Amino acid sequence: MDNTLNQAEVEKIxxxxxxxxxxxxxxHNIWLGFLLLVIAIGIFAYYxxxxxGLIVTSMxxxxxxxxxxxxxxxxxxxxxVGSLVSSIxxxxxxxxxxxxxxxxxxxxxxxxxxxxxxxxxxxxxxxRFINVLIYGRIQxxxxxxxxxxxxxxxxxxxxxxxxxxxxxxxxxxxxxxxxKWQQKLYRILAMNWKGTPxxxxxxxxxxxxxxxTIIPVAFAIHTVTSWLFSTTWRPGWDSTNLGxxxxxxxxxxxxxxxVIAMYFLRKSLFLKEYITLSHFDNMGxxxxxxxxxxxxxxxxxxxxxxxxxxxxxxxxxxELFTGKYAAMYWLVQIGGLILPIVVLIFKKAxxxxxxxxxxxxxxxxxxxxxxxxxxxxxxxxxxxxxxxDESYLHYIPSWEEWAITLASFGGVLFIITLLLRLFPxxxxxxxxxxxxxxxxxx
Amino acid sequence: MKKTVxxxxxxxxxxxxxxxxxxxxxxxxxxxxxxxxxxxxxxxxLTTDGKVMEVDKAHVNEPxxxxxxxxxxxxxxxxxxxxxxxxSRCRNxxxxxxxxxxxxxxxxxxxFIKVLRMQDNEESSPYWMPKKCFHCDNPPCVKVCPVGATYxxxxxxxxxxxxxxxxxxxxxSACPYSARVFNWGEPEKPxxxxxxxxxxxxxxxxxxxVEKCDFCPDMIRENKLPHCITSCPNGVxxxxxxLSDSVTNGDETVRLSEMLRDxxxxxxxxxxxxxxxxxxxxxxxxLFPFKExxxxxxxxxxx
Numbered sequence: 001m002d003n004t005l006n007q008a009e010v011e012k013i014x015x016x017x018x019x020x021x022x023x024x025x026x027x028h029n030i031w032l033g034f035l036l037l038v039i040a041i042g043i044f045a046y047y048x049x050x051x052x053g054l055i056v057t058s059m060x061x062x063x064x065x066x067x068x069x070x071x072x073x074x075x076x077x078x079x080x081v082g083s084l085v086s087s088i089x090x091x092x093x094x095x096x097x098x099x100x101x102x103x104x105x106x107x108x109x110x111x112x113x114x115x116x117x118x119x120x121x122x123x124x125x126x127x128r129f130i131n132v133l134i135y136g137r138i139q140x141x142x143x144x145x146x147x148x149x150x151x152x153x154x155x156x157x158x159x160x161x162x163x164x165x166x167x168x169x170x171x172x173x174x175x176x177x178x179x180k181w182q183q184k185l186y187r188i189l190a191m192n193w194k195g196t197p198x199x200x201x202x203x204x205x206x207x208x209x210x211x212x213t214i215i216p217v218a219f220a221i222h223t224v225t226s227w228l229f230s231t232t233w234r235p236g237w238d239s240t241n242l243g244x245x246x247x248x249x250x251x252x253x254x255x256x257x258x259v260i261a262m263y264f265l266r267k268s269l270f271l272k273e274y275i276t277l278s279h280f281d282n283m284g285x286x287x288x289x290x291x292x293x294x295x296x297x298x299x300x301x302x303x304x305x306x307x308x309x310x311x312x313x314x315x316x317x318x319e320l321f322t323g324k325y326a327a328m329y330w331l332v333q334i335g336g337l338i339l340p341i342v343v344l345i346f347k348k349a350x351x352x353x354x355x356x357x358x359x360x361x362x363x364x365x366x367x368x369x370x371x372x373x374x375x376x377x378x379x380x381x382x383x384x385x386x387x388x389d390e391s392y393l394h395y396i397p398s399w400e401e402w403a404i405t406l407a408s409f410g411g412v413l414f415i416i417t418l419l420l421r422l423f424p425x426x427x428x429x430x431x432x433x434x435x436x437x438x439x440x441x442x
Numbered sequence: 443m444k445k446t447v448x449x450x451x452x453x454x455x456x457x458x459x460x461x462x463x464x465x466x467x468x469x470x471x472x473x474x475x476x477x478x479x480x481x482x483x484x485x486x487x488l489t490t491d492g493k494v495m496e497v498d499k500a501h502v503n504e505p506x507x508x509x510x511x512x513x514x515x516x517x518x519x520x521x522x523x524x525x526x527x528x529x530s531r532c533r534n535x536x537x538x539x540x541x542x543x544x545x546x547x548x549x550x551x552x553x554f555i556k557v558l559r560m561q562d563n564e565e566s567s568p569y570w571m572p573k574k575c576f577h578c579d580n581p582p583c584v585k586v587c588p589v590g591a592t593y594x595x596x597x598x599x600x601x602x603x604x605x606x607x608x609x610x611x612x613x614x615s616a617c618p619y620s621a622r623v624f625n626w627g628e629p630e631k632p633x634x635x636x637x638x639x640x641x642x643x644x645x646x647x648x649x650x651x652v653e654k655c656d657f658c659p660d661m662i663r664e665n666k667l668p669h670c671i672t673s674c675p676n677g678v679x680x681x682x683x684x685l686s687d688s689v690t691n692g693d694e695t696v697r698l699s700e701m702l703r704d705x706x707x708x709x710x711x712x713x714x715x716x717x718x719x720x721x722x723x724x725x726x727x728x729l730f731p732f733k734e735x736x737x738x739x740x741x742x743x744x745x
Contacts, residue, residue: 053649054609055627061552064614064624124609124624124650128589131608135589142588142612231586233618233714381620382711383573386558389551 005436013435014174017428020269020420022177027268028417035414042407045400046121054124056400062385063378063395068122070374071405074253074367075115075412076149076225077246081254082108082156083218086163087211096282098434099274099426103261104254105160106425110415112153114408119145121404141231144224152214152221159210161189162203166429169193182422195429222246229373235305235316236377245297252290253366256359259283261416263356265425274426277351284350287359291341298337316380325376328368336365508640509663511603515641517595522719523657524598526680526689526701527572529725532557533676534570534735541673545658547632547645552623554655555670559735568732569725572678574655574670575600575621576710576718583613583622592652598684598719599657601641607651614652618714622654657681667692676729684719 049056059066085104089097120126136143168190175186193199226246229237239245262283266275305313306321320329340358343349349358375395379385385393397405484496539555546554554574561568577600584594591607594600614622629647639646642659658668666672671681672692682689682698689698701707705723 053625053627057626060626061614061623062620064611122610124611124652125607128606128608131589131591131606135591135606137588137590140586140588140612142586142610146588228612229615232582232616234615378615382618383556383620384558384560385620387553387556 005432005439009435010432013432014170014428016271016273017424017426017431018171018174020271020425021171021422022175024421025268028421032414032417035410035417038410039407039414042404042410045403045407048400049121049404050126056398058391058395058398058401060392060395061388062381062392063375065122065374065378066395067371067375067397067401067405068118070370071367071408072115072118072122073225073246073370073374075111075118075408076222077250077253077366077370078257078412079108079112079115079152079156079254080218080222080247080250081257082159083214084251084254085258086159087214087218090211091215094282095434096279098430099271100258100262100279100283101163101430102160102423102425102427103265104258105156105163106416106419107254107257107261107412108156109153109160110412110419112149112156113415114411116149116153117411118404118408141224141227145228148217148221148224152217155210155214155217159207159214162206162210163427163430164423165190165193165203166195167424167427169195170428171424185422219247222250229377233382234377235311235313235380236320236373238313239301241297241301245294245301248290248294248297249366249369252287252294253363255283255287255290256362256366259287259355259359260363263352263359265420266352269420269425271426274431280352280355281347281350284344284355287355287362288341288344291337291344291362295337295341298333312380312382316376319376319380320372325372329372332365332368332372335361336369337362508638509642509660511605511641514601514603514659515593515595517597517599518659518662519596520685521597521662522684523577523662524682524684524689524698525574525577525657525720526682526698526707526723527720528678528680528691528705528723529569529571530723530728531676531678531730532570532572532725533730533733534559535675537673537675538572538670538679541669542655545669546643546647546656547630547635548623548647548653549630552625552653554623554653567725569728570732571722572670573619573621573710574720575657576619576716576720577657579717579719580715582616582618582716586612586616588612597659599659600654601656601659602644602652602654603641604644604648604651604653605639607648609650609652611652618711618716622652624652625649 045056057066057068082105085097086101090101120129123129132143132146136146138144168186172183172186172190175183223243223246226242230239230242232238259280262275262279266272302317302320306317308314309317319325340362343358344355349355379393379395534557536557539553539557542548542555543550543553548554556573558571558573559568560571577598579594579598581592581594581600583592584600587593588610589606589608591604592600592602592613609624611624614620614624625647628649632646635646637643637645639648640660642656642663644653644656647653661668667681667690671679671690674691677691677693680689680691680696680701682695684698687698688695689701690696701723702721706726707721707723709718709721711718
């Protein structure tokens with residue numbers, strides 16, 4: 001360990017950053033209990049769906065994909081945050097982002113796990129999931145998605161784990177008061193880490209390889225998800241723009257999620273010294289940049305079809321701009337995209353509370369944007385919808401669909417909370433390392 | 443029934459009945475009883491406990507020949523099935539829909555066939571367009587299926603294996619013709635239907651899986667026309683084999699190539715490149731003037 005930081009300083013950092021593992025607050029247990037309740041309601045709704053079939057949803061023959069799929073796309077989008085912070089920012093040497101790397105990796109893993117669960121919930125025959133392995137056809141974009149999700153999950157877990165190893169060793173050495181099983185867990189996971197120069201060299205090499213590898217995989221995971229739509233002839237989906245459009249939207253939503261997580265965790269885990277105002281300022285700027293990129297792809301996505309107004313494509317655009325979905329569409333585009341760009345230009349807005357509110361709007365917008373991408377497209381087929389029950393013409397999710405969707409949010413938060421109960425949120429050894437590097441420089 | 447019969451007579455009787463049963467393709471069991479109209483004709487059948495019984499002919503269903511799932515993937519050799527829909531003859535009688543629903547035991551809310559009221563623009567005259575699965579040669583549904591549950595056969599037919607389908611509904615999103623329907627809930631069990639499931643009959647329906655028009659391969663195997671063809675009162679629908687260049691609507695048999703040439707045959711949404719196997723003849727020189735459908739027409743035709 002670097003000697004430019006004295007023993008007391010090192011101990012203070014270790015104490016501060018391990019504090020949330022050793023000192024559990026009652027409110028955290030209530031929080032976990034609340035999440036479990038939300039998940040339990042979702043499980044009950046899913047039990048009903050398993051028993052009676054997808055008839056309990058509001059999906060029918062025309063709107064054959066609903067809120068499950070749009071929610072799936074949302075969580076895949078959120079999962080890109082892991083690569084954004086821990087690879088893109090890390091590789092571009094944005095050192096201020098160090099305290100946020102683990103947070104972003106944890107969020108990425110939690111949301112990718114829940115995305116995978118949601119896609120199984122959407123299946124008419126989850127009992128036949130094994131068919132995907134037995135009869136899987138590599139020609140099908142769904143199989144591409146299965147492969148890429150598994151790859152991304154694997155890489156994300158590795159990225160989180162390798163960066164955790166030095167901290168696990170600290171946990172092993174310092175956390176002697178935690179339960180036996182937890183001590184054992186740290187001992188096993190730390191893999192005899194001693195921080196020798198050789199170990200450090202190996203770890204640096206692995207983490208560099210991983211953080212480079214994960215970028216194309218992260219781009220692929222959301223591009224492949226966009227191909228589930230763009231490989232069909234549906235209006236609004238049949239677009240070559242969909243890949244970058246999805247990826248840029250995902251990075252923007254990911255940055256917003258980080259801001260919200262930062263805001264709440266910094267307060268509840270007493271990390272104000274480590275997650276500082278400059279982090280909010282920087283994340284605010286990053287959010288503006290990513291929103292501008294997404295705005296560009298939005299204009300590119302809608303201008304062409306809106307200019308030409310061809311057939312069902314025109315009907316679809318009309319529906320979004322002035323029809324049934326107009327209110328949602330403009331709220332999403334203005335509240336979740338234009339407004340953040342305008343507001344966050346001002347320095348005062350890049351302080352914790354306003355930034356959190358704006359980020360919340362971005363997330364809300366991102367969720368409804370995916371709803372708007374998935375559902376209206378299905379309601380404008382080439383052949384007119386006739387001779388069907390009135391209910392086939394609209395889609396308003398049933399309570400079971402809402403319950404399962406909320407449970408998926410509960411699940412993501414539950415996984416994040418559990419991981420933060422066991423592991424330090426802010427990389428301890430990296431913080432010590434960077435602080436001492438700064439000290440020696442000055 | 444006679445109580446005392448000599449051995450020889452009972453032997454012959456037994457042989458004849460069991461022979462008749464084998465011819466009918468049944469196993470040696472008394473399979474199904476129909477509850478529809480009675481006739482005076484009697485047939486002898488063998489019961490499960492080995493007794494010979496004489497029953498009303500109308501009470502015996504024709505035995506089913508469910509083709510195995512493996513065989514149903516291969517298709518009928520040397521054939522390429524096509525359909526031609528003559529729009530100038532359709533008056534929305536909807537008999538194709540009702541006969542299809544009856545044959546496949548499907549409820550009204552997920553029909554394999556639709557008769558759509560089409561109008562290309564304000565000035566052009568509306569017309570009725572019967573639409574079913576187009577059994578494309580470049581089928582988007584088959585391309586996207588992750589498990590090969592929907593597949594293209596050598597005879598051009600696209601089928602769904604409802605025992606393999608995982609219910610992801612990607613095929614429904616991919617089909618530009620909205621040809622597919624889904625079993626959202628538990629489908630009603632067809633009455634007195636004891637045949638095993640086959641992709642060729644699409645019956646019985648299975649929950650959580652996708653279904654669609656199957657071109658009735660079970661009928662074709664018996665050298666019969668699909669139900670929609672024979673039930674159409676106006677001869678709108680022609681079915682046949684592209685390789686032998688002939689199609690029939692049950693009344694007349696014509697050369698496919700000549701018909702398409704002389705009557706300006708086309709395929710719907712040719713520009714998508716899906717290569718459908720259903721052709722349309724334009725609604726010119728119509729047999730019937732266009733009449734809007736009123737509620738009574740629907741309810742009558744659906745009964």
